Amino acid sequence: MNEGGTMLTFEPVREEDFEAMADLRAEALHDSLQHLGRFDPVRVRERLRDAFVPACMRHIVRDGRRVGYLTLIAQAPAAELRLHHLYLRPGEQGLGIGAWALDWVKAQARAQQRDVTLCALRESPANRFYVRHGFRVVKELPFDLEYRWSPAATDHVAGEVP
Secondary structure, three states: OEEOOEEEEEEEOOHHHHHHHHHHHHHHHHHHHHHOOOOOHHHHHHHHHHOOOHHHEEEEEEOOEEEEEEEEEEEOOOOEEEEEEEEEOHHHOOOOHHHHHHHHHHHHHHHHOOEEEEEEEOOOOHHHHHHHOOOEEEEEOOOEEEEEEOHHHHOOOOOOOO
């Protein structure tokens, strides 16, 4: 995919990618967690390990460089997809890369007729991003917000291409 002169692609994730991905996650979350007084580099790695499923993960690649990743897992028995991770290096944010990746997630959901759920840290700039892309808050937790996006709810929205 070519986004404004930039080549964006996905690459598969392998088990040996874990350390680099954990470092990227810590870098992406640092400021938001620090703001809440909850940054713990060990916990950041443990949370990634808990949802590290290479078969369900994709590296986000910009012009041949890995700049982020996502994890999209089909939840059973519920008819939904869970976006466990969508992280970009701080210097790569605000360039349309996250929107490009989220468009892919939505396309998967449409093809499978499933909703997408995710959790975002309260007070994180990611919340504005998800709301802007049609996700709605369905549950408030002490440190997180739970979101849902439904292809059925957006099929009639003008300007959105299925």
